[in-house]
Amino acid sequence: MFSARRSLVHRRSLIMTAAALIGSFSLGGRSQASVQNERRPDRASSEENVIRALNLKTIGPAHQVRSIRQLDRSFLLTMASGKTVSYPEFNLHFKTDSSDLGPNAGHPVLLSAGMKNDRAYIVFSDPREIEAFIAKSAQLPKAI
Numbered sequence: 138m139f140s141a142r143r144s145l146v147h148r149r150s151l152i153m154t155a156a157a158l159i160g161s162f163s164l165g166g167r168s169q170a171s172v173q174n175e176r177r178p179d180r181a182s183s184e185e186n187v188i189r190a191l192n193l194k195t196i197g198p199a200h201q202v203r204s205i206r207q208l209d210r211s212f213l214l215t216m217a218s219g220k221t222v223s224y225p226e227f228n229l230h231f232k233t234d235s236s237d238l239g240p241n242a243g244h245p246v247l248l249s250a251g252m253k254n255d256r257a258y259i260v261f262s263d264p265r266e267i268e269a270f271i272a273k274s275a276q277l278p279k280a281i
Contacts (some may be wrong), residue, residue: 191248193240193260202245202259205271212271214247214259222247226258233264245270 198217206213212229214222230250233239240246241264250256261267 190238191232192238193246194238196240196246200246200248202247202270205259207271216247224257230256230258231267232258232260233262233267234260235262242266 159266172185201217201236202214203217204215206215207226208223211225214224216222228251239262240260243266245259245261248258248260250258261270
């Protein structure tokens, strides 16, 4: 009886040791993979790859930005179609694309982002256009 207990204890110890080793190896592999991804800034997100594949010169008037006004902590965008859209300043990102697929000079485009379309990119053809395109308003319009 004594030897049966002793072998049972040894088996449990062996199983626990093996499980601990397997767990540490799998965690180590995950952390190594995440470190490798952090070291590769050349990898673009899938969202950025989609943007690079679009021909922004041929985008319709619903996505062409005519004016940008900064109101308090948000941006009010007027589109070529006449529609007005508002985004909080933290959710609106400004990008440039001077490639052949980028927007025409002076005609930035709006691209929706995020799963809820609560964020967006405005893509310009040149970085110098960004500041010139944004008009600042002193106060928010009053609600009725």
